[in-house]
Amino acid sequence: MASNDLAAPMARLVDEFKRLPGVGAKSAQRLAFHLLGIEREKAESLASAIFEMRERIQLCTQCNNIAVDALCPICNDAQRDHGLICVLEQPNNIMVVERTRAYRGVYHILHGALSPLRSIGPEDLKIKSLLERMRDRPVREIILATSPTTEGQATSAYLSRLLKPLEVKVSRIGLGIPIGSELEFVDEATMSESIEGRREL
Amino acid sequence: MASNDLAAPMARLVDEFKRLPGVGAKSAQRLAFHLLGIEREKAESLASAIFEMRERIQLCTQCNNIAVDALCPICNDAQRDHGLICVLEQPNNIMVVERTRAYRGVYHILHGALSPLRSIGPEDLKIKSLLERMRDRPVREIILATSPTTEGQATSAYLSRLLKPLEVKVSRIGLGIPIGSELEFVDEATMSESIEGRREL
Numbered sequence: 001m002a003s004n005d006l007a008a009p010m011a012r013l014v015d016e017f018k019r020l021p022g023v024g025a026k027s028a029q030r031l032a033f034h035l036l037g038i039e040r041e042k043a044e045s046l047a048s049a050i051f052e053m054r055e056r057i058q059l060c061t062q063c064n065n066i067a068v069d070a071l072c073p074i075c076n077d078a079q080r081d082h083g084l085i086c087v088l089e090q091p092n093n094i095m096v097v098e099r100t101r102a103y104r105g106v107y108h109i110l111h112g113a114l115s116p117l118r119s120i121g122p123e124d125l126k127i128k129s130l131l132e133r134m135r136d137r138p139v140r141e142i143i144l145a146t147s148p149t150t151e152g153q154a155t156s157a158y159l160s161r162l163l164k165p166l167e168v169k170v171s172r173i174g175l176g177i178p179i180g181s182e183l184e185f186v187d188e189a190t191m192s193e194s195i196e197g198r199r200e201l
Numbered sequence: 202m203a204s205n206d207l208a209a210p211m212a213r214l215v216d217e218f219k220r221l222p223g224v225g226a227k228s229a230q231r232l233a234f235h236l237l238g239i240e241r242e243k244a245e246s247l248a249s250a251i252f253e254m255r256e257r258i259q260l261c262t263q264c265n266n267i268a269v270d271a272l273c274p275i276c277n278d279a280q281r282d283h284g285l286i287c288v289l290e291q292p293n294n295i296m297v298v299e300r301t302r303a304y305r306g307v308y309h310i311l312h313g314a315l316s317p318l319r320s321i322g323p324e325d326l327k328i329k330s331l332l333e334r335m336r337d338r339p340v341r342e343i344i345l346a347t348s349p350t351t352e353g354q355a356t357s358a359y360l361s362r363l364l365k366p367l368e369v370k371v372s373r374i375g376l377g378i379p380i381g382s383e384l385e386f387v388d389e390a391t392m393s394e395s396i397e398g399r400r401e402l
Contacts, residue, residue, distance in 0.1 A: 005274075006296070007267050009250070009257040016247040021235050022228060032254065033293055034222050036267065040255050046217040050248035053210040053233065054241050066237065068208050092234055095207070 010036070062133055064109040064126045066091045074106055081105045083140040087130070087159065089113050089147060097145065105143070108133070113151035114158055122158060134166065141169040148175050148193075211237070263334060265310040265327045267292045275307055282306045284341040288331070288360065290314050290348060298346065306344070309334070314352035315359055321352075323359060335367065342370040349376045349394075 005011060010032055017028035035043040059065070060072035063085075067073075074080060074094070084105030086097060089112060097103050110125040133139075144159055146152035156172055163170045176194035177186050186194070206212060211233055218229035236244040260266070261273035264286075268274075275281060275295070285306030287298060290313060298304050311326040334340075345360055347353035357373055364371045377395035378387050387395070 006293075007258055007269050007273070009254040009269065010267055013250040013254045016250040019243075019247075020232055022231065027223060029293055030223065031221055033291065035251055036254065036258060036292075042220075043251055043255050046220075047248040047251035049210070049214040049217040050236060050244055053214045053237065054244050056210040057208055057237060066208050066211055068210065072208070090234065091237075092207075092230055 059109075062129075063107045064091075064111060064129065065094060065107060079104075083138060084143070085130075085133075085139055085141075086143045086145050088145050089152060089155070093145070105141075108142075110146070110155065113146055113149070113155040115151045115154075125155070127159070127162070131166075134168065139168055141171060143171050143173060145173045260310075263330075264308045265292075265312060265330065266295060266308060280305075284339060285344070286331075286334075286340055286342070287344045287346050289346050290353060290356070294346070306342075309343075311347070311356065314347055314350070314356040316352045316355075326356070328360070328363070332363075332367075335369065340369050342372060344372050344374060346374045 006014065013032040013035070014025075014028045017023050017031045018025060020028075023031070035046070056068050057066050058068070058070075060067040060075055061070050062075040063072060065072040065074065069076070081104050085108050086103060086105055087108045087110060088094060088097070089110055091109050091111075094107055094109070097107075108126070108130045110127065110130075112120055112125050114120060114122065114125070142159075142163055144156040146155045146159075160170050160172070174197060175190070176197050177183065177190060207215065214233040214236070215226075215229045218224050218232045219226060221229075224232070236247070257269050258267050259269070259271075261268040261276055262271050263276040264273060266273040266275065270277070282305050286309050287304060287306055288309045288311060289295060289298070290311055292310050292312075295308055295310075298308075309327070309331045311328065311331075313321055313326050315321060315323065315326070343360075343364055345357040347356045347360075361371050361373070375398060376391070377398050378384065378391060
């Protein structure tokens with residue numbers, strides 16, 4: 001080991017941190033030295049939380065949300081409207097919808113969005129399981145709530161074409177100008193979408 | 202568990218990440234979901250790197266640098282000048298000096314800086330062990346290389362007063378205008394320091 005290198009176990013930890021998204025070389029070092037400086041049991045608590053999460057977390061067999069049991073708490077909740085499915089890209093998107101307290105339906109998580117650039121096609125998303133659950137239980141409406149990014153829009157368009165022939169109402173979340181923003185600063189794409197999506201008062 | 206909460210093992214991991222410096226609620230969630238999305242062995246590799254680091258890393262008995270053995274590679278290197286000690290606040294500061302390839306002395310890590318505000322006094326820093334090693338082995342010069350922050354400056358001033366009576370040359374790293382910067386943008390404190398620290402050509 002060259003004397004100007006970090007001790008091997010420290011260097012390995014810095015490398016592991018560098019692999020995380022948004023963590024650069026300097027942050028990685030800062031995090032590793034932070035874990036050296038705090039009480040050992042606190043550092044090990046992070047490590048064991050990682051092991052425990054990978055050990056215990058699975059995907060809900062119905063909606064592909066993260067779960068500790070076969071069904072996630074939402075799919076397992078008889079009070080929710082199982083005839084209304086909100087389709088999302090990622091499990092953490094669920095919280096954004098739940099926080100509104102306005103939605104009482106269930107979810108379906110795709111675990112991604114279509115992306116020709118990154119070679120992600122329909123078979124890489126949890127689309128087959130969406131069609132299967134529609135066969136198992138009557139579904140009234142499917143709300144496509146993928147992000148209004150290029151990839152999310154493409155995914156929404158693809159699913160719309162796929163689902164419409166199945167005699168289910170298919171809707172897209174409202175796109176437009178966010179509440180609280182000044183019209184002056186709205187970009188062209190959002191403004192067009194906002195005019196197109198206007199509602200009669 | 203409320204249905205809009207994360208599954209418990211995921212929530213625990215998000216909480217652990219939030220305790221790290223510079224990691225907010227959103228990054229914590231992003232990191233936790235990243236570790237769910239990648240291969241299980243890659244996620245567990247980060248966890249085991251934390252355990253391994255805390256298991257194997259200790260402080261060098263001489264300079265308090267991080268080490269896997271009783272002496273760090275620098276203190277163990279007979280080619281280094283053991284009569285010249287560079288005093289630093291943190292182990293990762295060593296790399297900043299080593300990268301210059303201009304320093305052939307050894308180090309002493311204080312593991313902090315004096316800070317009345319955070320109740321960090323001389324007894325909280327590795328100062329006693331610096332005095333001890335000066336008794337064990339002759340030391341020609343001590344370079345005080347704490348950061349030129351309020352805390353680092355106070356630490357440097359304290360050590361200077363403490364060490365000078367011990368008949369050892371005590372020096373402070375050069376403070377002034379960094380190489381490559383425009384004089385126009387130099388702050389007052391740096392400019393004063395730069396004039397005071399001028400060198401005859």
